[in-house]
Amino acid sequence: xxxxxxxxxxxxxxxxxxxxxxxxxxxxxxxxxxxxxxxxxxxxxxxxxxxxxxxxxxxxxxxxxxxxxxxxxxxxxxxxxxxxxxxxxxxxxxxxxxxxxxxxxxxxxxxxxxxxxxxxxxxxxxxxxxxxxxxxxxxxxxxxxxxxxxxxxxxxxxxxxxxxxxxxxxxxxxxxxxxxxxxxxxxxxxxxxxxxxxxxxxxxxxxxxxxxxxxxxxxxxxxxxxxxxxxxxxxxxxxxxxxxxxxxxxxxxxxxxxxxxxxxxxxxxxxxxxxxxxxxxxxxxxxxxxxxxxxxxxxxxxxxxxxxxxxxxxxxxxxxxxxxxxxxxxxxxxxxxxxxxxxxxxxxxxxxxxxxxxxxxxxxxxxxxxxxxxxxxxxxxxxxxxxxxxxxxxxxxxxxxxxxxxxxxxxxxxxxxxxxxxxxxxxxxxxxxxxxxxxxxxxxxxxxxxxxxxxxxxxxxxxxxxxxxxxxxxxxxxxxxxxxxxxxxxxxxxxxxxxxxxxxxxxxxxxxxxxxxxxxxxxxxxxxxxxxxxxxxxxxxxxxxxxxxxxxxxxxxxxxxxxxxxxxxxxxxxxxxxxxxxxxxxxxxxxxxxxxxxxxxxxxxxxxxxxxxxxxxxxxxxxxxxxxxxxxxxxxxxxxxxxxxxxxxxxxxxxxxxxxxxxxxxxxxxxxxxxxxxxxxxxxxxxxxxxxxxxxxxxxxxxxxxxxxxxxxxxxxxxxxxxxxxxxxxxxxxxxxxxxxxxxxxxxxxxxxxxxxxxxxxxxxxxxxxxxxxxxxxxxxxxxxxxxxxxxxxxxxxxx
Numbered sequence: 197x198x199x200x201x202x203x204x205x206x207x208x209x210x211x212x213x214x215x216x217x218x219x220x221x222x223x224x225x226x227x228x229x230x231x232x233x234x235x236x237x238x239x240x241x242x243x244x245x246x247x248x249x250x251x252x253x254x255x256x257x258x259x260x261x262x263x264x265x266x267x268x269x270x271x272x273x274x275x276x277x278x279x280x281x282x283x284x285x286x287x288x289x290x291x292x293x294x295x296x297x298x299x300x301x302x303x304x305x306x307x308x309x310x311x312x313x314x315x316x317x318x319x320x321x322x323x324x325x326x327x328x329x330x331x332x333x334x335x336x337x338x339x340x341x342x343x344x345x346x347x348x349x350x351x352x353x354x355x356x357x358x359x360x361x362x363x364x365x366x367x368x369x370x371x372x373x374x375x376x377x378x379x380x381x382x383x384x385x386x387x388x389x390x391x392x393x394x395x396x397x398x399x400x401x402x403x404x405x406x407x408x409x410x411x412x413x414x415x416x417x418x419x420x421x422x423x424x425x426x427x428x429x430x431x432x433x434x435x436x437x438x439x440x441x442x443x444x445x446x447x448x449x450x451x452x453x454x455x456x457x458x459x460x461x462x463x464x465x466x467x468x469x470x471x472x473x474x475x476x477x478x479x480x481x482x483x484x485x486x487x488x489x490x491x492x493x494x495x496x497x498x499x500x501x502x503x504x505x506x507x508x509x510x511x512x513x514x515x516x517x518x519x520x521x522x523x524x525x526x527x528x529x530x531x532x533x534x535x536x537x538x539x540x541x542x543x544x545x546x547x548x549x550x551x552x553x554x555x556x557x558x559x560x561x562x563x564x565x566x567x568x569x570x571x572x573x574x575x576x577x578x579x580x581x582x583x584x585x586x587x588x589x590x591x592x593x594x595x596x597x598x599x600x601x602x603x604x605x606x607x608x609x610x611x612x613x614x615x616x617x618x619x620x621x622x623x624x625x626x627x628x629x630x631x632x633x634x635x636x637x638x639x640x641x642x643x644x645x646x647x648x649x650x651x652x653x654x655x656x657x658x659x660x661x662x663x664x665x666x667x668x669x670x671x672x673x674x675x676x677x678x679x680x681x682x683x684x685x686x687x688x689x690x691x692x693x694x695x696x697x698x699x700x701x702x703x704x705x706x707x708x709x710x711x712x713x714x715x716x717x718x719x720x721x722x723x724x725x726x727x728x729x730x731x732x733x734x735x736x737x738x739x740x741x742x743x744x745x746x747x748x749x750x751x752x753x754x755x756x757x758x759x760x761x762x763x764x765x766x767x768x769x770x771x772x773x774x775x776x777x778x779x780x781x782x783x784x785x786x787x788x789x790x791x792x793x794x795x796x797x798x799x800x801x802x803x804x805x806x807x808x809x810x811x812x813x814x815x816x817x818x819x820x821x822x823x824x825x826x827x828x829x830x831x832x833x834x835x836x837x838x839x840x841x842x843x844x845x846x847x848x849x850x851x852x853x854x855x856x857x858x859x860x861x862x863x864x865x866x867x868x869x870x871x872x873x874x875x876x877x878x879x880x881x882x883x884x885x886x887x888x889x890x891x892x893x894x895x896x897x898x899x900x901x902x903x904x905x906x907x908x909x910x911x912x913x914x915x916x917x918x919x920x921x922x923x924x925x926x927x928x929x930x931x932x933x934x935x936x937x938x939x940x941x942x943x944x945x946x947x948x949x950x951x952x953x954x955x956x957x958x959x960x961x962x963x964x965x966x967x968x969x970x971x972x973x974x975x976x977x978x979x980x981x982x983x984x985x986x987x988x989x990x991x992x993x994x995x996x
Contacts, residue, residue: 204250204301208243208389213508219245219385220325225530226387229504236503239526241390242312243320244305248327248383250298251360257292261380264288264364268379271369278366285364294353302356302388303349309390317347319391319466321528322355324362327383340368340384344423345391345466345473352388359386367597392528395465395474396520398488399424400434402497403533404441404505404512407615407624408562409694410536412511413766414453415439415498418614419488421479422463424515424528430593430610430617431476433633434458435488439498440766440835449835452494453763454690457745458614460484485744493518496525504530511537535624544671544698546976547652553660556641557609559634561650561657562620564695567607567629568648568663571641577601588649590641594619602626607649609637609659631657655691671979676700677986682970683978685768686949689715690760693767696975700982703771704764705897705972706842706949709778709823712760714788717753718742721819723790724749735790742789750822757826758834765836772838774874774897774972777823779844781806802911807845807876812854824862832869842874842897847881849888856892866894877946878902883931886938896939897972900950904928923952924959936966945969951977957984964988 200206200218211219211227219227223245230240255261264285271281294302310318324340341362343355362368363384372379392399400419405412418427418434426432435458443451460479467475489497497516504527505512515529547566572587574580577597583589589605591598593612602608602622608630610619615632623630629651631637637659641647648664651657684705687693690712693704713721719739723730727749730736743752765773781801786792794815798804810816831839841864846852852875856866859873866873875882875889878899882889889896900923905912907928910921922928932948939946947970953960954977963971964985973981 222325243389289361392517394517397518399517430613443835546669557659559631562630565629654689684972690763704773720788720791722794758829890942890944895945898948
């Protein structure tokens, strides 16, 4: 009997994680999972793998190894081209017969695998697994070929030979040259694994951390119909789901914090009757409009991701598939995630646009950086010589052949692909900003066109006309001191919240609900409640399109709002997150779809029907009920009990009582399930009657803009009066000091969520001396504010 090191093939059940040298990283991982994950009820398709020994035995046939060495040496010496080298080696390998010592064991193992599944010729996937692939120091997966829907012994032998030959594709040769690998020291293992019939269902990829921000507490899942190659290659825009890992253990909760429907224009399915084993076909309208996974399937996959990550002890990159015949889910690949998990957790870069231009295209933001330069549209990697280093690459989609061009680019823009497409993965590895899935960038952009690519504005990547000015700042989080005053963040965009998870903030002092309603939901809640009676036919069509996946249209509002709030809360869990209920002015509400039929025209919306006054008024009360339902769902069904509620623009104590009663009727009662209620302090009445407000709320949050405006009687948007508008005015500071004293007398906290502290260090010093409990500001101002407040606190201590 041969030793393990000298055997031709190994069943996955006999393979462990340490067998990388024998079967490569991909197959070693599959064997490890089959051996260890069954007890966790994680399904992995059965199969076997040829060994590195078998590969070297193949190379010994007819002096193949010597011929390949001669060709690679000549290439390195510049005597032959890359294309000629790869072509010659592949031809040699494809024209060499497998010796019986390899072919016979492979055929026998295939027959046994077929028997295990009760068929004559089982359909298998044949995947390449190189001994250097998927290792941390060799992070580019996908350099070698995979072959799907292979059946029959002869076809299997041919697929194995093609796997071997794929070790010498042009891109694989270049990759090894650039990374210092000796071509002959690397062996290739062919993994033969039972196909999951995801051609009849769906498949995709999954990461056990956020691939854009590195946030470690979420699972990201991409899903499309059919076989998974389209998702991996970025040929389709898939569904995207995010799940909060720390709450998965509580089976009563559903911690899905994002579900975004992808367009999923086509799917890869089995082909028959020709030389090709798979083909792409258009998806139906029903498939494009439906999510691939149910909530229970999303949660099951996420639980698997957590278990796999725990077993390997590091963030993981996985591929999954659902069998259309049985409905069962499977993990078909797992490898270490090699981009975000390798970044230093205390290092942070901040990018900020200093001007805006006309928007040319939008897509999914990859990374958090900004790049400006000349556009260059390249349709094929064959045109690599035409690409000018430092340009912004514009193309339909990428695969590994594009990597040499991508390394020369300042940024990347594609028509197709999602967050886990090839373009997205390689862009992260290279540290390049990318906007993927724009749909039409190759049509809208021209060679030489000056553009700016911004991934610094949330989940949307935006392409602007012109080379715009921007600022890049390096932040070392380790160097930031501790403060007694809580430094918190103001957040509007759910995706932006995840970007800033590394900041040592003590929670979010202002989560603006308006952004979620305006940019994600887009529809006036009263229009959803009265959709059958809408007079605006255009608005009705828009509503029908946006809510097409919801039998009850108001659930569209509750579902999207609750998930948006939950994603913001996830970024700072378990620190508190103060969610301000909607504070649109009537003119802003009217701009929502269907809004004009429900909003009065006001001469002065700033002092009109806004804030708390809407919540108990019959004209808006039903919509506020939906806001309350969304908050309750985010807290009690999704699971974020760190969400607290803040009421804006509350003019009177009676108004406070009315709002508190409405919230109570919607299941949001102060003190129950840890719920705390806060009130914005932005009206002089809030200060004058602070003793009474303090008995009804757990905290005040000073809105310095509105408070300054109303104390001084100044329109803050009037340029003629801008010299008067100043939070440092003695009258404003007197009010602020008074509310802090009164609130603290009742054991109630006071924070501030305006931008003034970051603009005026002396105003910050005044706040700290008054004993402010927290200062909340834009994330990019947090590091500087921590330094400023720590210095002020030291100075105060020294003078005591």
